Amino acid sequence: MTNKKIRVNFRKKLFPLEWPELKKLMDLALSKGGEFSDIFLEYRISRSVLMEEDIIKESSENLTRGLGLRVIKKDRTGYAYTNDLSDEKLKQVAANAAAIANSSRSFCSSKQFKTLRPERDVSLVKGFPTSRPLKDKLDLVEKTYRAAQNFDPAIKKIQVAYTESKQQIWLVNSEGLSVLEDRPMVKIVAMVVAEKKGRKEAGFSGGGGRVGLDYFSNNLTPEKIGREAAWEAIQLLEAAEAPAGEFTVVLGPGHSGVLIHEAVGHLLEADFVRKKTSILWDKLGKKVGSEQITIYDDPTISGLRGSYNFDDEGTPPQPTLLIEKGQVRGFLQDLLSAQLMKCRPTGHGRRQDFTNWPLPRMSNTYLEPGEYQPEEIIRSVKKGLYVSRLSGGQVEDSGKFTFSASSGYLIENGKLGRPIKQATLIGTNLDILQKVEMVGSDLEFDWQTGTCSKEGQEVPISDGCPTMKISKMTLGGIK
Amino acid sequence: MKPKDDTNNLRNLAEKIVHYGKKQGAEEIEVTLYDGLEFNVDVRRGKIENLVEAGSRYCSLRVFKDKKAASASSSDLRLPVLQTLVRNAIRRAELTQPDEYAGLPVSATFKVNENSLRLYDPEISRMKPKEKIKLARAAEKVALQDKRITNSFGASFLTNEIKSLLVNSNGFAGEYRQTYCSLSLDLQAGSGDQLVEDYWFSAKRHLKDLASPEEVGKKAVERTVRQLHPRKIRTQNVPVVFEPTMTSWLLAFLFACVSGTAVYQKTTFLEGKLGQTIGNRLVTVIDDGLLPGKLGSRPFDSEGVPTQRTVVVEKGLLQNYLCNTYAARKLKLVPTGNGNGHSVVPNNFFIEPGTTAPEEIVSSTQKGLLLTKIIGHGLNPVTGDISCGAFGLWLEDGEIAYPVSEITIAGNLGRILKSIELVGNDLQFESSICGPTIKVAEMTVAGM
Numbered sequence: 001m002t003n004k005k006i007r008v009n010f011r012k013k014l015f016p017l018e019w020p021e022l023k024k025l026m027d028l029a030l031s032k033g034g035e036f037s038d039i040f041l042e043y044r045i046s047r048s049v050l051m052e053e054d055i056i057k058e059s060s061e062n063l064t065r066g067l068g069l070r071v072i073k074k075d076r077t078g079y080a081y082t083n084d085l086s087d088e089k090l091k092q093v094a095a096n097a098a099a100i101a102n103s104s105r106s107f108c109s110s111k112q113f114k115t116l117r118p119e120r121d122v123s124l125v126k127g128f129p130t131s132r133p134l135k136d137k138l139d140l141v142e143k144t145y146r147a148a149q150n151f152d153p154a155i156k157k158i159q160v161a162y163t164e165s166k167q168q169i170w171l172v173n174s175e176g177l178s179v180l181e182d183r184p185m186v187k188i189v190a191m192v193v194a195e196k197k198g199r200k201e202a203g204f205s206g207g208g209g210r211v212g213l214d215y216f217s218n219n220l221t222p223e224k225i226g227r228e229a230a231w232e233a234i235q236l237l238e239a240a241e242a243p244a245g246e247f248t249v250v251l252g253p254g255h256s257g258v259l260i261h262e263a264v265g266h267l268l269e270a271d272f273v274r275k276k277t278s279i280l281w282d283k284l285g286k287k288v289g290s291e292q293i294t295i296y297d298d299p300t301i302s303g304l305r306g307s308y309n310f311d312d313e314g315t316p317p318q319p320t321l322l323i324e325k326g327q328v329r330g331f332l333q334d335l336l337s338a339q340l341m342k343c344r345p346t347g348h349g350r351r352q353d354f355t356n357w358p359l360p361r362m363s364n365t366y367l368e369p370g371e372y373q374p375e376e377i378i379r380s381v382k383k384g385l386y387v388s389r390l391s392g393g394q395v396e397d398s399g400k401f402t403f404s405a406s407s408g409y410l411i412e413n414g415k416l417g418r419p420i421k422q423a424t425l426i427g428t429n430l431d432i433l434q435k436v437e438m439v440g441s442d443l444e445f446d447w448q449t450g451t452c453s454k455e456g457q458e459v460p461i462s463d464g465c466p467t468m469k470i471s472k473m474t475l476g477g478i479k
Numbered sequence: 480m481k482p483k484d485d486t487n488n489l490r491n492l493a494e495k496i497v498h499y500g501k502k503q504g505a506e507e508i509e510v511t512l513y514d515g516l517e518f519n520v521d522v523r524r525g526k527i528e529n530l531v532e533a534g535s536r537y538c539s540l541r542v543f544k545d546k547k548a549a550s551a552s553s554s555d556l557r558l559p560v561l562q563t564l565v566r567n568a569i570r571r572a573e574l575t576q577p578d579e580y581a582g583l584p585v586s587a588t589f590k591v592n593e594n595s596l597r598l599y600d601p602e603i604s605r606m607k608p609k610e611k612i613k614l615a616r617a618a619e620k621v622a623l624q625d626k627r628i629t630n631s632f633g634a635s636f637l638t639n640e641i642k643s644l645l646v647n648s649n650g651f652a653g654e655y656r657q658t659y660c661s662l663s664l665d666l667q668a669g670s671g672d673q674l675v676e677d678y679w680f681s682a683k684r685h686l687k688d689l690a691s692p693e694e695v696g697k698k699a700v701e702r703t704v705r706q707l708h709p710r711k712i713r714t715q716n717v718p719v720v721f722e723p724t725m726t727s728w729l730l731a732f733l734f735a736c737v738s739g740t741a742v743y744q745k746t747t748f749l750e751g752k753l754g755q756t757i758g759n760r761l762v763t764v765i766d767d768g769l770l771p772g773k774l775g776s777r778p779f780d781s782e783g784v785p786t787q788r789t790v791v792v793e794k795g796l797l798q799n800y801l802c803n804t805y806a807a808r809k810l811k812l813v814p815t816g817n818g819n820g821h822s823v824v825p826n827n828f829f830i831e832p833g834t835t836a837p838e839e840i841v842s843s844t845q846k847g848l849l850l851t852k853i854i855g856h857g858l859n860p861v862t863g864d865i866s867c868g869a870f871g872l873w874l875e876d877g878e879i880a881y882p883v884s885e886i887t888i889a890g891n892l893g894r895i896l897k898s899i900e901l902v903g904n905d906l907q908f909e910s911s912i913c914g915p916t917i918k919v920a921e922m923t924v925a926g927m
Contacts, residue, residue, distance in 0.1 A: 052744065055575070055576040055577075055578055056574075056575040056576050057548070057575070057576075057578060058548055058549070058550065058575075058821060059549050059550075059568075059571045059572075059574075059575060060549065060550040060551060060552070061549075061550075061551045061552075061564060061567055061568065061571070062551065062552045062553070063551075063552070063553040063554065063555050063560065063564065064553075064554050064555075065553075065554055065555040066535070066554055075526075075528065076526065076527055076528060076529070076530075077528065077529045077530070078529075078530045078531075079529065079530070079531045079533075080531065080532055080533045081531075081533045081535065082533060082534065082535065083535050083536060083537075083554040083555060083556070084534075084536070084556075093533070096532040096533070097532075099530065099532075099608075100527070100530050134571060134574055135574070138574065138575075156745060157744060157745045157746065159744065191746075193745055193746060193861055195745075200745075200748065200861050200862060201861060201862065202746065202859065202861040242866070242889075244714045244887070244889060244923050244925035245714040245925050245926070245927065246714075246926075246927055275523070275630070275632070276630060277630050277632055277667055277676075279672060279674055355533070355535065357529070391856070392855070392856045393855060393856075394854045394855045394856065394868070395854075396676055396854065397632075397667065397674065397676060398667070398669075398674035398675055398676055399672070399674070400854065400868070400870075400884065400885065401854070401868075402854050402855030402857075402867070402868030402887075403855065404855060404856060404857045404866070421862075421864065422857065422859055422864065422866065423857070423866045423887075423889065424855050424857040424866040424867050424868055424887050424889075425887075426854070426855070426868040426869075426885055426886070426887050427885065428885060430672055474885060474886070474887060474925055474926060474927075475887070475925065476857065476866040476867065476868070476887025476888065476889045476923075476925050477866065477889055477923070477925065478889050478890075478923050479714055479715065479716050479923045479925070
């Protein structure tokens, strides 16, 4: 009971709106014949600290507060938003969104609200990072910085950024659903430049998630982040140009999840499926990849960056099987796509903030571990490439995708050879998925610093992957 | 709710916050307010898919105390909320370390305004939603009539009206309004597992400058279908012709490498190269914030520094870095009116066009790649290295032979600037960074 009381108070404090007002607003929104309406209220505080050139140089604090209102009629969406919560503005917002339906009368009215509560909290926090004193955060930043600085005399430049946020949302819809959620997030990122004999290279590292500051003492220390970034830069100083052409590629665990994200995840987002623009739209139940591949997207994994208790439409999320032994088994659904495709929503409707309507998105996407030992996989390659770290990627609906190998090694006769410089890999998903020959037993998740961008909206995500071997892929090095 | 009263309200609010910050102990304070109106319609297969109409406001501020800096922003513009943010910022500044280069710019006057720069088009605010929807529909219709187009991601028409207002404690006060409109169309062609996609758009400040729906529709169709039935090619080093959109992509990378912020941070390969030759004589690159009607023009930057015309590279010689106030102080240079909070942004950043027609550039290429699209993010400003996924048209005997896909291009920006062989005469200002067709002597194109 106490818990309930606190929640109601927080809601009142952040959003000066009562249920009857929201109901009235939704009825106005549905007055032109809309079939469904929801209101997304958001209050977000984010803070950051930046250290470079040996000093704490900047700190910032950002507040986001606003309301977004959506009206759906069939496959059409009307959307309006405001950060002015005055009565007059809200009525205007409802009228603007209502205009998507152009009938003169209302067919639906909103139902009485019932508040849904999460069964457990996916965030691993004892106290919110945003409630801790600034000094603790300055300390983390400084420790990261010094660890990178002391790693090697060739380190010439270090930048460490700490960011934290707390997003509080209140979602209500015309079916009578009301959902409240507090979402914490924290991240430390280090960027380092090393210079030796006129040659310069950059290294990166980072970590975080939906966790508290204790994560940086118990799981990932700031010293480790600083050292890893410095190590990468130093190592690249000795790296050779990456070769160009087709090679057998072994992807290391963790970051290689980017490949799963780009080559599979995006193309199973239900909006691309129902619009038939995804190359996978008609592949449900069909085999598109090797037996080795089983892929899930799971928003319920504790502490991960892509996790949430409810999606941004108030749906409790489910671990969603996307690919089983190479066969397409499911799609990532939001409410609109699920309704149009006559499927159950999977809880993947997400939005960047109140100025955007939700879209089907990934959360934490991962490839299930296989049976091979990582060493065994490397040993099986006569001549090829080992990618130890992948950074960003991109995909088209046609299935063509790329990702960048930010550090790697040549493989010669089953052994790791000389480190190579950064290079891009390109492939077509239907082709590459067939070419996954071995999947390792060493599933890892990435650093928990990733963001996915779709139609201009950015949301936090994470990817996971064991070591895997692709028989042939094009590498964009220098000839 | 008359607009004029509203402007006064915003100005009053900004002045109040500046005054409050000084009273609370800030030595310097800068307050920016934005007031924006957005309209967007997405039409897909003839039907309206999404319709957005919204207004929002936003405040950002910076404070300085004892050479220590802190910043804040908020979409909640209630005075007590902003006052709390100011107090928090001053307290945070006190906890950080002094930086002798921190602080506001010296106050300067600017000689241009939204009228002389043609930033604001009243037609856009007068335009009815119906007319906007009609434009998007018309563009998509042109495309869907073409049998080769098999699917559409939709056409969008978007308008923005933004008022920006800046007041600081050094006595600067300025404001301007600007408009933006764009029409875009995203298409798919092919069937089964052989799909290709591309888009086209037009973006302007003034409605009458916008390309017609027919023009946008036809160009989007042409760009999409020309990729059908691509072939794979062998890995080789060849000349690469960049289409204007690709030159813009390359210039965006160059911008990141001449940004004063990257220079003092030592994160660009062009650090320490001022006054040196970084390209050949064909390479002249300008940043100009004063071109009337262009998308990157503005009277002053985010710190109130007047914008100007800056020659960045002149016939291959690196003449200037683009600096906000902080980077300029660090580098002992002058600010160039490119400030954007902590970072630096381009105004109109472009390579000076040459005299060669794009068709001539293509016909001059015996064997090579006409680069039409990039996928991925393989740019490294620290080294200048480029490695990206690419799409293009293969050139043989000076003619387009066939489309190629699943290739990568690799090279180095430093080497590219020194090996530009031809610069086209087809410069268009559809974005704040833009360039004409160019030809680069050699890059590695990887395929099979």
